[in-house]
Amino acid sequence: DAKTTQPTSMDCAEGRAANLPCNHSTISGNEYVYWYRQIHSQGPQYIIHGLKNNETNEMASLIITEDRKSSTLILPHATLRDTAVYYCIVGRNTGGFKTIFGAGTRLFVKA
Amino acid sequence: GAVVSQHPSWVICKSGTSVKIECRSLDFQATTMFWYRQFPKQSLMLMATSNEGSKATYEQGVEKDKFLINHASLTLSTLTVTSAHPEDSSFYICSAKGRPGLRPETQYFGPGTRLLVL
Numbered sequence: 155d156a157k158t159t160q161p162t163s164m165d166c167a168e169g170r171a172a173n174l175p176c177n178h179s180t181i182s183g184n185e186y187v188y189w190y191r192q193i194h195s196q197g198p199q200y201i202i203h204g205l206k207n208n209e210t211n212e213m214a215s216l217i218i219t220e221d222r223k224s225s226t227l228i229l230p231h232a233t234l235r236d237t238a239v240y241y242c243i244v245g246r247n248t249g250g251f252k253t254i255f256g257a258g259t260r261l262f263v264k265a
Numbered sequence: 266g267a268v269v270s271q272h273p274s275w276v277i278c279k280s281g282t283s284v285k286i287e288c289r290s291l292d293f294q295a296t297t298m299f300w301y302r303q304f305p306k307q308s309l310m311l312m313a314t315s316n317e318g319s320k321a322t323y324e325q326g327v328e329k330d331k332f333l334i335n336h337a338s339l340t341l342s343t344l345t346v347t348s349a350h351p352e353d354s355s356f357y358i359c360s361a362k363g364r365p366g367l368r369p370e371t372q373y374f375g376p377g378t379r380l381l382v383l
Binding site: 188190192195196197198199200203239241247251252253254255256257258 | 269271299301308309310311314356358360362371372373374375376377379
């Protein structure tokens with residue numbers, strides 16, 4: 155499975171959009187991009203996933219570049235409760251796919 | 266969305282005892298469940314993958330005789346930490362995934378179980 159690179163930490167002002175980048179230059183054609191987040195002392199929470207088209211749901215938007223080598227998770231109006239570690243993970247959408255977590259990006263949303 | 270529960274949410278036990286943690290998928294059938302461990306200030310580490318009705322597959326370095334995993338039904342997997350020692354104190358998290366092609370297509374995680382071994 156392809157590996158990902160994310161910044162260690164980021165700050166964002168409350169109410170502003172948080173844009174979290176992820177590089178996955180070795181992604182293969184059948185691998186999806188998944189985003190999860192983990193708020194302190196809780197289990198990870200699924201946010202969104204996509205293959206090549208941009209995706210949007212009630213939590214966030216996922217923008218994937220045309221060459222699929224990078225993506226950006228967008229939280230349109232960050233709140234203090236969005237402070238968490240965000241994980242970008244790449245893998246196949248099959249039953250055997252194991253979600254392997256890297257270090258992620260620690261997002262601090264400040265008032 | 267899909268809901269995964271864990272029980273208990275926290276447990277304190279004496280060294281040498283065994284502890285069982287349950288993971289349930291509440292509103293979907295999970296053919297595959299995963300167990301993770303997380304130490305303070307670290308990321309999640311995958312321990313094992315468990316498929317319903319078959320033996321679990323353990324990641325390198327994880328002792329299968331110490332961490333017993335059972336996935337007897339499509340909605341329940343259990344992790345038993347046998348002869349627990351203080352170094353086994355950690356945050357244990359399970360996740361569940363349904364059949365390929367059916368919802369959910371991704372893994373959904375439980376809230377975690379905090380284990381403290383004295």
